[in-house]
Amino acid sequence: MDILGPFPPAKGQLKFLLVAVDYFTKWIEACPLAKITTENVRKFTWKNIVCRFGIPHTIVTDNGRQFVAGEFEDFLRELGIKHFPTSVEHPQTNGQAEAANKVILRELKK
Numbered sequence: 121m122d123i124l125g126p127f128p129p130a131k132g133q134l135k136f137l138l139v140a141v142d143y144f145t146k147w148i149e150a151c152p153l154a155k156i157t158t159e160n161v162r163k164f165t166w167k168n169i170v171c172r173f174g175i176p177h178t179i180v181t182d183n184g185r186q187f188v189a190g191e192f193e194d195f196l197r198e199l200g201i202k203h204f205p206t207s208v209e210h211p212q213t214n215g216q217a218e219a220a221n222k223v224i225l226r227e228l229k230k
Contacts, residue, residue, distance in 0.1 A: 121165075121181045123156055124221055127228075138164050141220045142173075143180075148220045158189040170199065178202040 125136035134152035138161065141148050149168045153160050169176060179196065181187035183205045196203045 121161075121179055121187070122218065122221060123153075123184060123186075124224060137224065139220055139224065140164075140169060140179075146220075148224070150224065156184070156186050158186045158192050161186045162192055162195050165195070175199050176201055178204060180204045180206060182206050 121140045123138055127135050129135045133154040136153040136156055137150050138153055139150045151164050179201055188205055
């Protein structure tokens with residue numbers, strides 16, 4: 121899971137894109153956001169991942185504040201989801217999300 125942006129604000133002041141990628145199928149889920157908050161990340165995880173596809177075994181993120189906040193960690197723990205924040209020195213660990221970001225950015229530039 122990763123965040124793209126900021127982009128020039130769209131309608132509703134949406135200027136960020138929260139992106140999640142399924143490591144097995146490579147399916148991309150994305151949602152535009154006006155603000156990057158732990159609550160928005162939690163809502164996205166619940167609505168776009170858990171409710172649609174079931175509870176994932178693991179979520180890999182970077183060390184962004186919204187991903188390592190206690191509220192998000194508690195949410196994942198309550199659902200039994202393992203959380204693997206990537207090392208600042210080794211962002212390639214979140215390679216699937218980074219690859220998806222490249223595809224999304226390329227398409228947005230068209």
